[in-house]
Structure formats: C-alpha cells, structure tokens
Amino acid sequence: MHVELQTQPTATPVWPMLRTLGVIATLSGLLVVLADQITQPMIAEKQRLLTEQLVFQVIPGAVTKRDFIITADGRLEATASGASGEPIYAAYTAAGQLQAVAIVGSGGGYAGPVQVMFAYDPSCQCIVGSQVLKSNETPGFGDKLDTDPAFRENFRALEARVDTAGTALANPIVTVKHGTKTAPWQIDAITGATISSRAMGKAANQAAQRAAPVIQRDLAKLTQPN
Amino acid sequence: MAEAPQDRATAAASAPLLTQEETLTADTFIRGLWQENPVFVMLLGMCPVLAVTNSTINALGMGLSTTFVLVFSGILISLLRHWIPKQVRIASYIVIIATFVTLVDYAIQAISLELYAALGAFIQLIVVNCIILGRAEAYASKQRVLTTIVNSLGTGIGFTLALLALGTVREILGNGTILGISLFGPDFQPWLIMILPPGGFFVLGAWLLYFNWLRLNRLRRVTTFTGAPADAR
Numbered sequence: 071m072h073v074e075l076q077t078q079p080t081a082t083p084v085w086p087m088l089r090t091l092g093v094i095a096t097l098s099g100l101l102v103v104l105a106d107q108i109t110q111p112m113i114a115e116k117q118r119l120l121t122e123q124l125v126f127q128v129i130p131g132a133v134t135k136r137d138f139i140i141t142a143d144g145r146l147e148a149t150a151s152g153a154s155g156e157p158i159y160a161a162y163t164a165a166g167q168l169q170a171v172a173i174v175g176s177g178g179g180y181a182g183p184v185q186v187m188f189a190y191d192p193s194c195q196c197i198v199g200s201q202v203l204k205s206n207e208t209p210g211f212g213d214k215l216d217t218d219p220a221f222r223e224n225f226r227a228l229e230a231r232v233d234t235a236g237t238a239l240a241n242p243i244v245t246v247k248h249g250t251k252t253a254p255w256q257i258d259a260i261t262g263a264t265i266s267s268r269a270m271g272k273a274a275n276q277a278a279q280r281a282a283p284v285i286q287r288d289l290a291k292l293t294q295p296n
Numbered sequence: 297m298a299e300a301p302q303d304r305a306t307a308a309a310s311a312p313l314l315t316q317e318e319t320l321t322a323d324t325f326i327r328g329l330w331q332e333n334p335v336f337v338m339l340l341g342m343c344p345v346l347a348v349t350n351s352t353i354n355a356l357g358m359g360l361s362t363t364f365v366l367v368f369s370g371i372l373i374s375l376l377r378h379w380i381p382k383q384v385r386i387a388s389y390i391v392i393i394a395t396f397v398t399l400v401d402y403a404i405q406a407i408s409l410e411l412y413a414a415l416g417a418f419i420q421l422i423v424v425n426c427i428i429l430g431r432a433e434a435y436a437s438k439q440r441v442l443t444t445i446v447n448s449l450g451t452g453i454g455f456t457l458a459l460l461a462l463g464t465v466r467e468i469l470g471n472g473t474i475l476g477i478s479l480f481g482p483d484f485q486p487w488l489i490m491i492l493p494p495g496g497f498f499v500l501g502a503w504l505l506y507f508n509w510l511r512l513n514r515l516r517r518v519t520t521f522t523g524a525p526a527d528a529r
Contacts, residue, residue, distance in 0.1 A: 090388060
C-alpha cells in the first residue's frame, strides 16, 4: 500500500504567509496603540469640556459647578473625596446660590440606550431642562429630543416630587402619546419619534428616582459653601 | 502608445484585472469622480450612503473618513504588493483597512464628539465597505504607490461628493436647513420622510435617474452627430 503523504506539490510554503500576517498584525497593533496614546488625553479633555458645557447648557445662568457622587448607600459625597458612584453636578449662580443639579439617566430607545442629562431644581422639585448625551437613535432623528420646540416644553417644569417616605418619586415620570398629557409628571411624545420620546421618559424617571431623594436628603451638602 | 486616450480609458475601466502598471494621467484621478463613481455608477457602499446622509455634515464626515482610509490603506497595500502571498491577501487587506479605520475612529472622537455620536457605528463599519476592499484588490495590489494615491483620492472624493449630493438634498428637504443653518424660516414644514431611511432611497433613486438620463442623452447626441454609436459613458 502506497500512501501518498505529500499530495500538494504546488502548495505555497507556510512561512511567508505566517511572516506576512505576523508583520502586518504587529504593525497594525503598533499603529493602534500609538493612536490611542496620542488621542486619549485629547478625547478625555473633550469629554470634560463637553460635560462642563452641557451642565451650563441644561442649567442656563449658572457660572460655577461642583461635582458630587451618589454613593451606593445613597449618600452625597464630593467627587474630590474619591468616592465612587453616580456623578451629579451642582451648578451655582454668580451669587453662589445653588441653582439646579445636573443628573444623568438612560432609557432604552429605538437602537440602544439613550443617555440624557437633566437639570433638577431642588426648590421646585422638578426637572427644568434636558440634553441628550449619547444615543444611537437614527442619526438626524434622535436630535429632535433636543430641538423639537413642543417637546422641549415638557422640560420647563416636569414634576419630580419625592414621596412622603423620601425614598422614591411620588409620581413616576412617564411618556404619553402625543396630545394626551394631563399631569405635570407626564411627557408629551413627539409624533413619529415615539420610541425615542419614551426612552427620554425612562431616562428622566431613572435619573430622578435615583438622584432626587438623595439630593433632598443631603441638600445641605450642596448648598453649603466650599 | 498610439492608442487614443478614450480607448485607454475604456480599457482601464472595463478590465477589472489590470495586470500592467498604469501610467499616471489625469484620468487616474477623474475616473473615480465620474466614469467609475463608486456610488452613482458602481453602486457600492450603499450602507453608509443610505444611512448617514441625512445631513450635510454627517455626509462630509463619512466621506472624508472613507477617503482617508482609502488613501492610506492603498499606500500600504501598494507598498507591500510584491510581498503578500495571494493566499493571505484578503486577510492582510482587511487588517490593514481595519487599522486605519481605528485611527479614524480615534481621530473623530478627538476632533468632535458630536460628529462621532452622529456617525455612530458607521465609522467602524468602514472596515467592511466594499469600495475600499474593491480598490485594494483591483487597484492598489497591482499598481505603484503614486498612481494608487491619486486613484484612491479620486475614488474617495467621488464617494464624498456623492454622499454630499444625497446629504445636502435630504437635509434641505427633510429639515429645512443646510449645515444646520435654517433656510426657509420657522414656518417651513419639514418633509420629515427625507431624513428617515425611505428618504435615502428616494433621493438616491432621483440622482441615479438624473445621471442615467444625462448619460443616455449624451450618447444620443453623439450618435446623431457622428452617425456612429459611441461609448455610453
């Protein structure tokens, strides 16, 4: 019995293929790491500036901001203390008065989560502004959440009152069909962008449920000077 | 060498398997803009064409990113063309293309987080854009670096112009703005469907209709004048 062990006389040697792929992969890795090293500080700085700009955008009139953290056990700590948790941003007027607190929440949209920053005014216990931070909604379309004038009206004074126990909202924030808003804690959806509008409602509810009780409980920490 | 330029262009355009190295002419560049426009003639890269052309700025960002990847992956592939065994060429091209796409991805984040958010996953998806792999396989892997740069640049700009043609029309009709600047005042009722996915198909269809009409018209005119059938392009 003659078993032909080498049946492929024309096969290309393995070494050049390995060498080529190896060299290209190494080169690729080097370039990506280099690009990452160069752009990372730029991206972090952009992100920081963007956060600052967004805070002052959702809270117009504010001139200074201080960063706080909601810890896992529901307390407010200054970010500088090194605690970890959900960040919130307290914004102050020129006179040093607490104007509003920027809080972040997210809700499931048409194509993944929609992350939104809201301005929460502790004195009226309501949401007074909003700005989408991140969304994968259809480009040019999810933008309506930030630009549609009728929809913006919802966020003039969206009620986010804490219940008597002080642990959750008295009335959860919900999005309702366009033209059926009856209560101050409801959001009137955008026609044709219902799913995105609903995501906005979920985000508002999530942000307020998490932050409003803590802010009301620890309000003194926010209002006292540095 | 006695060939007329028209004949040479025809030969280059109709033969995807260029075996000879092309001499650098104006045609090397212009071909990608017009006769071989990736979108309006070759109908390649339809995914980003339909998905991110709902505003002028998105179209421009996408077009320039693709052009960057086209040119730089072309350079590298052309440099390595005698050295990549043909059995592993597709894998090599994809790794090279993916590298430059990652660089663009970082660069856009560093330039504008807003644009990055608007373009979403479509930046990463440039990796699988068939215009780029097509250019790598049909051109860069067989041609000298200089002609590859010029040809890739032509194709990239052709792609960018096509995206802009769609993006501008869709933004004007669907949002009443151009580059975010309002054109018709607050009373304009935007034609919302134009910035939705169906609008992409409508506007692309309209442009294709227009370009094919132009082409046929030219063909008809040339036939009438010379009495001989001419090249349809």
